[in-house]
Amino acid sequence: MNDKEVILISSKKFRKRSVIAFILFVIFLAGTVFAWKWIHKQPDMAGVPQPLRKVLNTNENIFSNFLTDKHLAETYPRSAAAKRVRVNGDIGLKSTLDTMAWKLKLVRSPGDTLLIGLADIKALPKTELVFNFKCIEGWSQITDWAGVRFSDFVKKYHLNQETHMNYAGLSTPDDKYYVGIDMASMMHPQTLLCYEMNGKPLPLNQGYPLRLIIPVKYGIKHIKRIGTIYFSNIRPPDYWYERGYDYYSGL
Amino acid sequence: MNFMNHTLVSVNAFWIRHMKKAEKKHPLAIRWLHWINFPILAVMVWSGLLIYWANDIYRMGWGDKTILRFFPDSFYKALNIPFRLAEGMSLHFVFMWIFAINGFIYVLFLIFSGEWRLIFPNSKSLKESLLVVLHDLHLRKSAPPQKKYNAAQRIAYTLVIFMGLGSVLTGISIYKPVQFRSLTSLFGGYEWARIEHFTLTLLFSLFFLVHILQVIFAGWNNFQSMVTGLFILPSEEEILIPSSVATQMDVNKNEPINEVQISENNSLNIDEIIPKKNNSVTDDPDKKINPDE
Numbered sequence: 001m002n003d004k005e006v007i008l009i010s011s012k013k014f015r016k017r018s019v020i021a022f023i024l025f026v027i028f029l030a031g032t033v034f035a036w037k038w039i040h041k042q043p044d045m046a047g048v049p050q051p052l053r054k055v056l057n058t059n060e061n062i063f064s065n066f067l068t069d070k071h072l073a074e075t076y077p078r079s080a081a082a083k084r085v086r087v088n089g090d091i092g093l094k095s096t097l098d099t100m101a102w103k104l105k106l107v108r109s110p111g112d113t114l115l116i117g118l119a120d121i122k123a124l125p126k127t128e129l130v131f132n133f134k135c136i137e138g139w140s141q142i143t144d145w146a147g148v149r150f151s152d153f154v155k156k157y158h159l160n161q162e163t164h165m166n167y168a169g170l171s172t173p174d175d176k177y178y179v180g181i182d183m184a185s186m187m188h189p190q191t192l193l194c195y196e197m198n199g200k201p202l203p204l205n206q207g208y209p210l211r212l213i214i215p216v217k218y219g220i221k222h223i224k225r226i227g228t229i230y231f232s233n234i235r236p237p238d239y240w241y242e243r244g245y246d247y248y249s250g251l
Numbered sequence: 252m253n254f255m256n257h258t259l260v261s262v263n264a265f266w267i268r269h270m271k272k273a274e275k276k277h278p279l280a281i282r283w284l285h286w287i288n289f290p291i292l293a294v295m296v297w298s299g300l301l302i303y304w305a306n307d308i309y310r311m312g313w314g315d316k317t318i319l320r321f322f323p324d325s326f327y328k329a330l331n332i333p334f335r336l337a338e339g340m341s342l343h344f345v346f347m348w349i350f351a352i353n354g355f356i357y358v359l360f361l362i363f364s365g366e367w368r369l370i371f372p373n374s375k376s377l378k379e380s381l382l383v384v385l386h387d388l389h390l391r392k393s394a395p396p397q398k399k400y401n402a403a404q405r406i407a408y409t410l411v412i413f414m415g416l417g418s419v420l421t422g423i424s425i426y427k428p429v430q431f432r433s434l435t436s437l438f439g440g441y442e443w444a445r446i447e448h449f450t451l452t453l454l455f456s457l458f459f460l461v462h463i464l465q466v467i468f469a470g471w472n473n474f475q476s477m478v479t480g481l482f483i484l485p486s487e488e489e490i491l492i493p494s495s496v497a498t499q500m501d502v503n504k505n506e507p508i509n510e511v512q513i514s515e516n517n518s519l520n521i522d523e524i525i526p527k528k529n530n531s532v533t534d535d536p537d538k539k540i541n542p543d544e
Binding site for chain 2: 011018047
């Protein structure tokens with residue numbers, strides 16, 4: 001192994017071997033170009049060529065299998081939290097909001113909608129969370145939030161049946177922004193229906209009166225100004241998924 | 252040639268055949284894994300750029316002084332990078348599998364074939380690599396003796412394996428920082444893992460550039476050896492094939508004879524081409540060479 005292995009080979013045989021090797025080589029290189037073009041010619045599935053989308057969905061199956069409630073995002077002391085919290089996106093917040101009239105629409109099943117006021121939500125056990133908020137763009141910021149755990153909310157409103165479904169769908173009151181989230185992530189102990197930031201009520205641009213804080217997901221899933229929550233066994237529509245992003249977007 | 256006595260008794264005529272001497276340089280598996288990695292790494296770097304653009308905060312400099320911004324707008328514009336984050340992510344998280352699996356098989360192959368001995372640096376490599384670099388820069392006439400790879404190559408190729416591992420691990424740290432939280436903290440947290448992942452990409456690009464230049468300087472024979480596996484050595488060897496054997500091998504139809512192994516001291520192992528038992532001589536007088544002449 002350590003010594004060079006030297007062979008004798010006739011010119012003719014070497015030429016033959018070279019020709020075969022280079023033909024294969026060129027076929028391989030052409031094949032990669034062809035595969036690349038083929039992928040991009042495939043019909044789009046939510047903004048992504050179908051073969052790529054299928055792999056992304058497989059990634060979800062792989063990684064969601066391993067996510068448990070014991071996987072917790074790292075938490076920090078409140079002093080580590082940013083005072084000036086980055087604002088990134090106002091889709092679904094542009095229409096005027098009648099703050100006095102706002103109520104959360106909880107759709108337990110089609111035709112069975114519960115309206116819940118902010119005071120009722122604030123009356124539930126409060127959970128504080130300082131964690132590193134991660135945007136899909138690549139930046140992150142340690143921020144300070146408080147609200148009710150979605151799992152506590154589920155207990156209070158007896159949503160056991162509903163949470164046996166595969167997904168929860170959330171949308172803004174004007175339905176301009178909407179997300180779909182797998183139930184395991186929704187029921188994760190760090191997932192909050194959040195009404196406070198830095199110890200004060202959420203500012204309007206951070207989703208007053210109620211937003212989602214879900215540390216196991218990128219920021220695109222932390223929907224601001226929740227209007228409706230509903231449950232579904234198939235994937236609820238998702239704003240950024242429709243624009244080519246990963247549906248799961250899990251961390 | 253000292254094998255004459257060996258066969259003189261039974262053979263009185265030989266064919267002459269000019270044989271190329273070639274070093275079996277790159278095993279088939281290495282060649283495939285290398286060439287698969289080439290387009291995959293390109294896709295990973297390219298899609299990585301599409302992702303990085305969305306939060307392109309890294310720069311070189313101190314305080315407010317920036318010497319080099321990653322990357323200038325002209326660079327993005329020339330490559331049409333802006334506003335393609337979703338596309339970048341979809342490519343990155345698909346081709347990552349091929350990159351990781353290909354790299355994993357490569358490492359397994361190195362280990363189980365013993366090739367790692369030819370690639371991993373040894374105790375002399377650090378010192379020798381300096382001499383190699385000086386030689387490459389034409390500052391020194393001779394280069395230290397080497398086996399398959401010189402000392403600088405050993406260090407570079409070993410580093411690049413660890414860079415690949417680093418890219419996979421820092422990549423996982425950014426991709427799933429909650430699920431792989433301890434891995435992420437091992438790299439200093441989410442933000443640091445991202446910086447490290449980015450830096451490794453720059454190093455990969457640098458390696459790629461130097462690699463391409465070195466391949467161009469090394470010439471065709473070196474390049475083709477990564478495709479054919481054989482590195483042609485300068486000296487040719489004439490071998491004498493006893494006519495009896497040559498007839499059996501049907502030399503008249505100009506069939507190439509089989510590869511002949513040369514033992515360590517570089518002398519022909521005559522046993523491999525001349526069966527001792529064969530005594531029959533059926534010569535074609537037009538093409539034979541009589542060793543007695």
